[in-house]
């Protein structure tokens with residue numbers, strides 16, 4: 001499947017050959033091409049309007065430290081990382097690591113208050129996705145056999161408060177995972 005390289009930015013019209021480009025794709029597969037400057041403005045405007053954390057916003061804040069919201073977002077990611085490590089320490093190491101490694105299924109699911117938690121493994125890694133019934137979610141990734149801490153942030157969507165609440169519920173719930181064939185790469 002080959003695709004023609006776009007010539008100009010759909011937002012400002014600048015020639016894209018020298019600058020590199022990004023694109024947004026809608027659900028019908030239509031692409032909007034952007035130069036790096038328009039991409040930066042797009043992410044910053046989106047955050048200012050939505051006030052939600054996602055991978056584009058957190059990556060942007062980590063790179064563009066001069067952005068006025070960078071500090072608050074980087075601080076939020078640090079707090080989320082601390083909560084991820086707590087989940088790893090309380091749930092992964094004492095229980096879930098053995099449960100996963102002794103199971104022959106890849107996908108597993110359980111419920112948490114006002115949400116659910118899914119676990120899916122592939123190629124030596126295990127991904128957890130914790131979803132709130134209100135729409136926020138976070139995915140973490142961990143090595144399936146390391147004895148030291150490897151769990152990290154994979155992707156997320158929601159406010160800092162929503163994400164921390166999700167991780168807190170997932171950490172405090174007495175989890176009882178069961179295999180679920182619907183949990184897989186498409187989720």
Ligand SMILES: [Zn+2]
Nearest residue numbers: 009012035038
């Ligand atoms: Zn542009």
